[in-house]
Amino acid sequence: MADDAAQSPQRVLLVTGMLGAGKSTALRELEDLGWESIDNFPIRLLDRLLTGETQDHPLAIGFDCRTRGFVPQDVMDQVRQLTDGDAVSLTTLFLDCAGNELERRFNETRRRHYLAQDLPVMSGISAERELLAPLRAWADVLIDTSEFSVNDLKQTIRDQFAQTAPRAMTVTVSSFGFARGKPPTADLVFDMRYLDNPHWVPGLRELTGLDAAVGEHIEKSAIFASSFAKMRALVLELLPHYAEQGKTYVNIAIGCTGGRHRSVYTAEKLARALREGGFSPTVLHRNLASRAAELVEGGQQS
Known part of the structure; x- marks a missing residue:
């Protein structure tokens, strides 16, 4: 039985997407579901993080365009290398949201968009969407939060990523x-x-x-x-x-x-x-x- 456990692949979920689309909420909900969550992780160090013993808990790793060394094509290449063997079972979740709703959320919280600097919020949103387009198309799971409340997103995360062990409905x-x-x-x-x-x-x-x-x-x-x-x-x-x-x-x-x-x-x-x-x-x-x-x-x- 110990040998079987050692051979079980590490379950990893990469959580990314548009700023303001709900990444932090998703990671907190995953943590409540038993995942070990890490946000703003330097994605270039992913292979080092996963080297060594298999973790007892599934691992959720959040990153976005603010993460140091973030290059979508490099992320995809790195994931392909990690999943060549049987040691890692990796899924990518992309959180998207309509531009007008993202603009409303940024204006409501009075936060400056990372890519906007002194430009209007929508300029940053447009630049980010163009940057993330390859990653969005490549992701295994896409959740659009445009019409979601916080509770709606939490419910969707529970539906998609609750542990697979049998439980009461x-x-x-x-x-x-x-x-x-x-x-x-x-x-x-x-x-x-x-x-x-x-x-x-x-x-x-x-x-x-x-x-x-x-x-x-x-x-x-x-x-x-x-x-x-x-x-x-x-x-x-x-x-x-x-x-x-x-x-x-x-x-x-x-x-x-x-x-x-x-x-x-x-x-x-x-x-x-x-x-x-x-x-x-x-x-x-x-x-x-x-x-x-x-x-x-x-x-x-x-």
Whole structure:
């Protein structure tokens, strides 16, 4: 057994990409997943780092255009040499993001782009994108974080790079408002906007789907009982198959217009049904604390 362990290849993940695209967040999440993480590592020293005994933990190494000695073609050549044998199992992750979103992030944090110097932020972003183009095309895994929140990126990293050892599947049921954007990492999305909107019912606007009065209003709908039964049956049928395919996380998103009434009630009801079916879902309500607003809720028929 000791000989088998010694022959196991060192699992290495190189994490790179555009500045502001989420490298630090990805590395912190990988560390929480059991990876040993190193950021801003001089990539030219990679072969020295991996020389010697195989590490017990997988290794995540972050670098970007600020890293000393960073030349994309040299990085690719070095990785090819390291992976010629069986000692290293290496994957490259590239984090990308749209230019306008990167510009917004830099302006919001008031940080200067490394390649911009005294030029506008977008000049640095454009120069960096041109520099990294070969590395982006060559990377094994590409994640575009343009529409991601921090939590969305963390969830994606967990889905992609959690340890491969068997573990219980994590099921999340979340509510959200379409008017405030769809969750980008959902596996299943259900739209509850076919139901009457409690926002326009006197006495219910300031309440949420956690309040009994809102639930009673939704349950009165002639279509709700039959449609929910089909939703419940579909989810309970699919979850075991997701588990068979080795999926570690399943995210079920339920939306309505504002994310405060119909989606919240339905998410809670579905979570109870899943618990009865033997699962242990986590329930999240993304927009529950959002202010009730008519401009968000739209017309009375929305």
